[in-house]
Amino acid sequence: MILIWEGIYKLGVDILGICKPYVFPSPIDVFSTLIGLIKDNTMSVAIGASMKRIVMGYSISIVIGVTIGFAIAKFKYLEENVGPLILGLQTLPSICWLPFAILWFGLSEGSIIFVIVIGSTFAVAIGVKYAIKNVNPLYIRAAKTMGAKGGKIYTQVILPAALPDIVSGLKQGWSFAWRALMAGEMLSATKGLGQVLMVGRDLADISQVVAVMITIIVLGLLVDKLIFERLEKNMRHRWGLDRT
Incomplete structure (x- = not known):
């Protein structure tokens, strides 16, 4: 892919002159810019x-989202009246909450944390709700037949059966939290990947913009590999869903 990228750059910029270097960068320029950002500690x-903010905001969204998801799945009244509202709020882009965040918290850490929380909470809540709703009713009937009642049905049957889908919902919430973080940092003067991205835009340094984008992609892949993929693999193994 890097060779194809370099080939397109050579063809479009050096040979045909269709694009300008400040519009479409070469992988060599992007790599050099990335090395420079690492050397002067800007990237670190x-x-x-950014990681401090997203961990804090995402942790809060997990607590709120899981609570809302369980409540909606448990009570039919909430599902009928609050469920559509949660779904509508989840489809609303997180950047729409930035004016509220700035008015309520100012240009501070609190505004960015708020955007992260509001951007991922509803995705987590919907994921938890559908995870519980999709539990096979046979499991519940079998548990009741064996004498399980009340909270034991939830803690020993429904929750373990829904856990793989809950992890998938948390994974989706993480992706929304990451997008919300970038939206918040891009409109704030505070330090972070979004701010470095905006500096590149303001300086018309497309190499810096692409370097930050690549960094964001790599961080997302690392989190998925080190956390969510391991969780999903453990869930599949525990439930005998491995295809090996």
Whole structure:
């Protein structure tokens, strides 16, 4: 892919002159810019600040989202009246909440955390709700036949059966949290990957923009590999769903 990228750059910029270097960068320029950002600690500081915010905001969204999801799945009244509202709010782009965040919290860490929470909470809630709703009713009937009642049905039957789908919902919530983080940082002067991205835009440095984009992709893949993929693999193994 890098060779194809370089070939397109050579053809479009050097040979045909269709594109300008400041519009479509070469992989060599992007790599050089990335190395420069790493050497002067710009990238490490930005990654540290962004990861701190997303961990804090995502943790809050998990607590709120799981609670809402369980409540909607448990009570039919909430499902009929609150469920559509949650679905509608989940489809609303997180950047729409930025004016509220700025008015309520100002240009501070609190506004970015708020955008992250509001951007991922509803995705987590919907994932938890459908995970519980999709539990096979046979499991519940079998548990009741064996004497399970009340909370034991939830803790020993429904929750374990829904856990693989809950993890998938948490994974989706993480992706929404990451997007919300970038939206918040791009409109704030605070340190972070979004701010470095905007600096590249303001300086018309397309190489820096692409370098930050690649960094964001790599971080997303690392989190998926180190956390969510391991969780999903453990769930599949525990439930005998491995295809090996």
